[in-house]
Amino acid sequence: MLEVRDLCAxxxxxxxxxxxxxxxxxxxxxxxxxxNGSGKSTLFRTISGLVRGRSGSITFEDKSISxxxxxxxxxxxxxxxxxxRHLFPQLSVEKNLTLGNYARRSSKSELKxxxxxxxxxxxxxxxxxxxAAGSLSGGQQQMVAIGRALMSDPKLLILDEPSMGLAPMVTEQVLQAVAEVNSEGTGVLLAEQNAQAALGFAHYGYVLAEGRVVLSGAASDLQNDPEVQKAYLGV
Incomplete structure (x- = not known):
């Protein structure tokens, strides 16, 4: 679905x-x-068009989006x-969600x-x-942020550290929701500090260090890799 090749940004x-x-x-x-500082957010921002790549290519469904x-x-x-999250704190939860459909401009029935x-x-x-979205707990605000992204009915959902700053119980709820979205057929590209949990339901993974891919493989292989265990799993 998504191909990033020789990307510099x-x-x-x-x-x-x-x-x-x-x-x-x-x-x-x-x-x-x-x-932190490995380049994950810059990678995601470049894929989504918020940062312009200096060289390389990004294709989505065989079409260039660079x-x-x-x-x-x-x-x-x-x-x-x-x-x-970047919510509009004074606006209602529903208004924040519907703003996620702004670029798609779905019909009223589709929006519902x-x-x-x-x-x-x-x-x-x-x-x-x-x-008001700003009155919600941190976990609930994260749910709004994910929900807002889903309101564009994406084929690929990019999530940057969705559990950052959340309590363990809320983290579990959020990651279960991400797994459910993926199980329903939506592709997910995820950066997540809770590597142990994320590797449990991911299919494939990449490790970035100083802006370079230093390791990649099936999630199960990464779970058992001594370097990954030492750096991210506390083993």
Missing amino acids: GYDTVDVLHNVNITAEAGRLTLVLGA KLSSNRIVRAGIAHAPEG ELLTRVFDLFPILQEKRSQ
Whole structure:
């Protein structure tokens, strides 16, 4: 589904990504591991059109998206829930969710179906649909951020550290929801600090270090790799 080839990207004169190559297959969950500053967020921002790559290529469903605007990338079928949530705190939960459909501009009936899907995934959001998003707990706000991305009905959902700062019980709820979305057929590209949990339901993974892919393989193989165990699993 997604092919990133020899991607170099960065900010101003600083290169962050150096000849990165990754593939995310349709309907699969692809995990990206790496320490803070390894380039995960820059990779995701470049794929979603928020950062322009300096060289290399990004193709989605065999079409180049390297030079498309972020809105056109959403319409192509990629949604990105960035680290930090970036909600509109004064707006209601429902309004935040429907803004996720802005680029797709679905019909009213389609919009209702998408909202129902999000509320089925996160029932607490239906209860709080009229509340200001800023009044929710951190975990509930993360659910809104994921739900907003799902409102564009993506083929590939990019999630950047969805469990960051959440309590263990809430982390489990959020990651279970991510696994459920993937099991229903939506491809997921995930960066997640809870490597142990994420490797448990991912299909394939990459390890980034200093902007380069240093290791890749089936999630089960990464779980058993001594370097991954030492760096990310506390083994």
